[in-house]
Amino acid sequence: MQIPTSLEPQRPAAGRSPADPAGLAVCARGLGKDYVHDWTRKVTRGLDGLDLDVCRGEVLGILGPNGAGKTTTLKILTGLLKPTRGQAWLMGEPVERTASRRNLGFLPEQPYFYDYLSGLEYLELAGRLSGLDHSTARPRAAHWLERVGLGDRPRLRLRKYSKGMLQRLGLAAALVHEPQLLILDEPMSGLDPFGRRDVRELILEQRARGVTVLFSSHILPDVEMLCDRVAIILGGRLARVAPLDALVADAGGVVEIRCASGHGFELPGECGPIERMERAGETVLRLADGAGVQRVLAALLRAGVPVRAVTPQRHGLEALFLREADAVDAHSTDGAARRSA
Amino acid sequence: MSAFVIAHNTFRETVRDRLMAGVLVAGAALLAVTQIATPLALGEGRRLTVDLGLSSISLLGLFVVVLVGTSLVAKELDRRTIYNLLSRPIARPAYLLGKWLGITAALLALALALGGALALLLAWRGWMVSAASLAQGVYLAGLELAVVAAVAVMFSALSTPVLSALYTLGLYAVGQWSDDLRAFAAHFPPALGRIVGALADVVPNLPLFNMRTLVADGRPTTALHLALATGYALTYVACVLALGAAAFERKDFK
Numbered sequence: 001m002q003i004p005t006s007l008e009p010q011r012p013a014a015g016r017s018p019a020d021p022a023g024l025a026v027c028a029r030g031l032g033k034d035y036v037h038d039w040t041r042k043v044t045r046g047l048d049g050l051d052l053d054v055c056r057g058e059v060l061g062i063l064g065p066n067g068a069g070k071t072t073t074l075k076i077l078t079g080l081l082k083p084t085r086g087q088a089w090l091m092g093e094p095v096e097r098t099a100s101r102r103n104l105g106f107l108p109e110q111p112y113f114y115d116y117l118s119g120l121e122y123l124e125l126a127g128r129l130s131g132l133d134h135s136t137a138r139p140r141a142a143h144w145l146e147r148v149g150l151g152d153r154p155r156l157r158l159r160k161y162s163k164g165m166l167q168r169l170g171l172a173a174a175l176v177h178e179p180q181l182l183i184l185d186e187p188m189s190g191l192d193p194f195g196r197r198d199v200r201e202l203i204l205e206q207r208a209r210g211v212t213v214l215f216s217s218h219i220l221p222d223v224e225m226l227c228d229r230v231a232i233i234l235g236g237r238l239a240r241v242a243p244l245d246a247l248v249a250d251a252g253g254v255v256e257i258r259c260a261s262g263h264g265f266e267l268p269g270e271c272g273p274i275e276r277m278e279r280a281g282e283t284v285l286r287l288a289d290g291a292g293v294q295r296v297l298a299a300l301l302r303a304g305v306p307v308r309a310v311t312p313q314r315h316g317l318e319a320l321f322l323r324e325a326d327a328v329d330a331h332s333t334d335g336a337a338r339r340s341a
Numbered sequence: 342m343s344a345f346v347i348a349h350n351t352f353r354e355t356v357r358d359r360l361m362a363g364v365l366v367a368g369a370a371l372l373a374v375t376q377i378a379t380p381l382a383l384g385e386g387r388r389l390t391v392d393l394g395l396s397s398i399s400l401l402g403l404f405v406v407v408l409v410g411t412s413l414v415a416k417e418l419d420r421r422t423i424y425n426l427l428s429r430p431i432a433r434p435a436y437l438l439g440k441w442l443g444i445t446a447a448l449l450a451l452a453l454a455l456g457g458a459l460a461l462l463l464a465w466r467g468w469m470v471s472a473a474s475l476a477q478g479v480y481l482a483g484l485e486l487a488v489v490a491a492v493a494v495m496f497s498a499l500s501t502p503v504l505s506a507l508y509t510l511g512l513y514a515v516g517q518w519s520d521d522l523r524a525f526a527a528h529f530p531p532a533l534g535r536i537v538g539a540l541a542d543v544v545p546n547l548p549l550f551n552m553r554t555l556v557a558d559g560r561p562t563t564a565l566h567l568a569l570a571t572g573y574a575l576t577y578v579a580c581v582l583a584l585g586a587a588a589f590e591r592k593d594f595k
């Protein structure tokens with residue numbers, strides 16, 4: 001039996017069983033948000049009955065197309081939006097209470113800052129507002145400015161920062177008080193490959209420290225690289241939440257068999273659907289799953305066809321995400337649940 | 342605690358704004374104008390200088406309130422810098438209080454700077470004015486600005502900068518006439534008189550903070566007047582900020 005350690009997140013039981021919010025980093029029950037237009041009073045449902053548990057020490061990625069409800073979820077959790085229905089807790093504290101944000105670091109999507117401050121001044125301000133005293137805030141600000149690669153010009157005013165520099169500063173501001181829970185809305189947005197790598201390293205470093213990380217992203221390879229579990233939100237509802245490996249395994253995959261071309265052969269009918277194509281002087285057979293591989297190989301060997309490679313190709317998160325989105329589209333009345341990934 | 346951190350940052354934002362430097366230059370220019378106009382004042386140069394010097398504190402302070410104060414919160418909403426603040430353990434009323442404290446501190450610094458310049462000018466010209474009286478005049482002008490700043494911060498939390506500026510200017514104008522409004526109310530039919538009287542009670546009683554004539558005469562005011570003005574200002578500010586905080590508490594930051 002595996003004994004959970006502090007750095008290994010315990011996965012919550014599936015379903016809507018009542019959770020103990022105190023034991024979870026994030027707990028949401030029946031969370032809903034309606035937006036009412038100021039003039040027409042037309043109601044738009046932004047979030048609909050979201051149940052979500054995030055264990056302490058876990059990295060959970062939220063996926064969803066634009067307008068699915070990811071940012072709404074994160075804003076409710078951080079106290080920026082009031083939920084229309086349902087309840088949520090951060091580290092056991094209801095999100096309505098100011099105390100729920102004591103251990104929280106938040107990076108909003110496309111963060112904006114006071115451009116009249118320098119990077120050092122801004123981080124010091126962020127630290128003070130998160131409860132650090134004056135004597136701790138200044139060295140901590142200098143440390144995190146250095147850590148995100150902006151330490152060489154601490155007095156540079158933020159109006160002269162590039163977009164990538166601002167994103168790094170935002171991340172440092174979320175981390176300056178060394179919180180136990182990080183909520184990051186599109187943390188890789190607008191970053192070049194080096195910036196994305198640095199952010200990934202920071203998130204992994206925080207995970208190693210035992211920090212819970214909840215983040216939304218459109219960049220699926222980053223999600224695959226970082227997450228313990230993935231939640232897919234579509235049309236304001238939680239469509240799937242599962243460990244990453246289970247999701248990818250569920251997504252299935254094709255098996256590709258490459259063999260020498262120029263050999264005539266017939267495949268037996270019981271092998272299932274097989275896609276056959278000629279590519280770079282080879283015949284490529286693509287099987288929808290691995291069940292028929294043995295029979296196909298036997299048939300090829302009987303026909304004397306030299307087999308050069310058998311390659312299982314698993315579907316990635318992207319394929320799964322698109323499939324889920326298509327499924328929701330098929331059931332939605334307006335067909336607008338999926339926009340762009 | 343967090344209110345003071347926000348106040349410090351708001352103070353920094355206001356004094357780093359180029360507008361503040363412009364206002365100080367304008368204040369100095371106004372004092373210079375009084376000296377050009379002195380020969381035309383028929384021996385009332387001292388009165389003219391004191392009157393215009395104290396008026397410049399109120400008017401330039403109002404200018405800062407309208408241009409900075411009325412967009413103080415709205416600008417944060419517009420630029421979304423508020424996300425970085427309110428996602429931290431800060432109660433929304435503390436945020437509004439901090440904003441008011443910060444801009445009030447900047448306005449008091451402005452009142453002190455302009456009041457100091459006026460005192461230096463009077464000393465240079467050898468015009469004797471009671472130092473206590475001048476200090477009281479500057480103090481009351483600062484209190485008046487603190488009250489108007491609270492109104493601006495409240496409107497800024499609930500409305501757009503343009504509308505906030507209009508509401509604040511409107512309330513300032515009506516507040517300057519609140520004594521006259523009360524006097525008019527007695528001449529109206531009873532029902533209308535009660536409405537006008539209530540309006541006069543609701544708007545800030547700004548004449549309470551005006552002692553320009555006393556300072557020009559070189560007479561200090563009473564301790565009771567100072568205590569009443571201070572108590573009134575603090576109560577009015579508390580009520581206005583509480584009203585703003587109650588509405589701000591329910592606000593969504595989309």
